[in-house]
Every structure is written in structure tokens, then in C-alpha cells.
């Protein structure tokens with residue numbers, strides 16, 4: 001019996017390890033000795049009164065980064081950082097590998113903190129409540145970028161994929177040059193009312209119509225946005241339409257204001273609404289044509305539609321008056337677009 005006990009002690013002595021204590025920056029010693037940092041049980045080999053004297057320093061700075069304090073000769077895939085661990089100078093903070101989260105554009109943090117996107121598990125090192133806050137994950141999933149939609153977007157803006165304010169939208173289509181030269185103000189930005197109904201348009205379309213709104217011209221965002229809102233009210237309240245009629249409106253501030261946009265059938269050119277998009281330049285252009293900024297915005301908008309695949313590359317351009325008895329888009333603007341290469345004299 002004695003022999004068995006003796007044998008067991010020897011085995012403990014040989015196999016027992018102080019590593020759990022040492023790895024915490026502590027020192028194994030008999031607990032009658034002074035220890036300013038306090039003793040912790042269960043981390044030392046040997047007798048039960050041989051316990052781990054905690055370093056008076058703290059490992060919290062390391063642990064808070066998701067790291068682990070250990071001696072720096074040990075393998076550490078995430079790399080070591082000095083100055084975050086208690087104990088010996090070669091006891092350093094092995095950084096957790098957060099690359100899976102970082103690669104998703106996220107940030108590893110304690111998930112009790114607010115995250116304007118959503119938390120995703122399994123991408124962060126450290127404690128289980130240290131999770132990856134991915135802002136705008138729905139937009140990122142489509143390779144988009146969330147930004148204020150008054151900024152130019154090389155592709156197009158999509159709603160509902162970004163956190164934050166409603167005019168913070170997902171810019172899709174980063175292929176450079178596709179639409180980088182046209183500024184499109186979203187409905188949220190100009191203050192649109194919701195449509196009472198929408199009907200998806202089948203694209204690409206072959207036809208593009210130019211209109212003018214008549215009435216006053218506008219040269220800055222606030223005046224143009226107010227004019228777009230008035231036009232929407234007129235179309236919905238007086239004409240009883242489901243929404244503003246035009247696909248897009250264009251101001252002499254050189255910007256485009258999203259009407260029904262690229263996704264929906266408009267109400268602009270009777271008989272052709274489901275086969276075309278239309279842009280209305282704001283103002284009356286019977287005697288003078290729009291300024292260069294507005295004309296360039298129209299041209300760039302159409303090219304953007306072609307680049308995005310909403311309009312065929314062999315599309316035909318018309319003025320509203322080509323298919324109606326209206327004087328729209330005004331003599332001066334009509335004469336202008338007739339000089340554009342894609343204007344067609346063939347009946348649509």
C-alpha cells in the first residue's frame with residue numbers, strides 16, 4: 001500500500017506541471033509565502049498548498065484584445081505583441097487570429113457592445129462573446145459599398161442593404177467607369193413619397209424618351225429637389241398615378257434625381273412605358289435648351305443604363321413629341337437631342 005502511494009507521488013511529480021500557472025504569469029510556491037497578487041488553486045503541481053501566486057500585474061490588456069499571454073517561444077499564428085502581459089518580458093500577448101472577421105470587413109468586439117450591422121459568430125479569437133461585428137453585411141454580400149447616396153456610385157444604388165440613415169445605401173457595381181460620371185440623387189435624398197404600387201419593368205429596353213417638365217428651371221439641389229417633390233405630388237394627387245411618372249429627372253445642377261428608376265415601369269410616354277425609360281429635364285425648353293451640365297447628365301445617365309444592362313447598346317433615342325401630339329420636350333431641347341448619335345428618325 002505504501003509502495004502504491006509512493007509510486008503515485010512520483011508519477012505526479014514527473015507528470016505534474018506548473019505550466020497553467022506559469023502561462024498565467026504566476027509563480028508556483030507554497031502559499032504561506034507572501035504573494036501580493038494573491039493565490040489561485042489548481043494551477044500548480046504538487047501539494048495542495050503549493051499554489052499559483054498571481055503576478056501583481058494584469059493580463060487584462062492582452063485578454064481584452066482577444067489575445068492570450070504566453071511565453072513567446074511558443075507558436076503563435078497571430079503574432080506577439082509586447083507590453084500587454086504581466087510577468088516576465090518574454091511573456092507576451094499572442095494575438096488571436098481575427099483575420100476571418102477582418103476579411104469580412106468586420107471588427108471583433110464584445111458582443112454586448114452595439115453593432116450597427118450584425119454579429120457573426122466563429123470569426124473572432126478569444127472568448128465566445130467576442131464576435132465579429134459586420135456593418136452592412138447585406139450590402140457587402142453583394143460586393144457593394146454602403147455610402148451616402150448623394151455620392152457618385154459607379155454602378156447603382158440599392159435600398160435596404162445598409163445600416164443607418166435611409167440615404168445610406170448600397171452602391172453596387174464597382175466596375176470603374178460604368179457610371180462614375182453621373183450623380184444620381186436617390187428618392188430618399190430628395191424626399192420622395194412611397195409609391196402606391198410598383199410594376200417591375202423587363203429589361204433591357206430598346207427605347208429612351210426625353211421630356212421636359214415645363215415650369216421653372218433649377219440650378220441647385222434644394223430647388224431641384226423641391227421641384228421633384230412638387231412633380232411627384234402633381235402626378236400622384238392630381239393625375240392619380242401611383243408615383244412620379246418619369247424614370248429620372250435632370251436638373252441644371254448637373255444631377256439626376258431618381259424617379260421610378262431602372263427597376264419599374266414608368267408613366268411618361270403613353271404606349272411605350274413598358275418598353276422604355278425616360279428622363280425629364282426640369283424646366284421649359286421651348287426657346288432655350290438646358291445648360292451643358294444638364295445635357296451631359298442626360299447623356300451620362302443613358303450610357304450608365306447601357307453599361308448596367310438596363311438599356312440595349314443599340315437603343316433608339318426619341319423626344320416625347322415623336323410619339324405624341326405634345327410639344328414636349330420643347331423646341332430647343334428637341335433640336336438638341338436630334339443631333340445626338342442615337343437619336344432615331346425611324347418610328348419606334
Ligand SMILES: [Zn+2]
Pocket residue numbers: 210211212268320326328329
Ligand atoms: Zn413629355
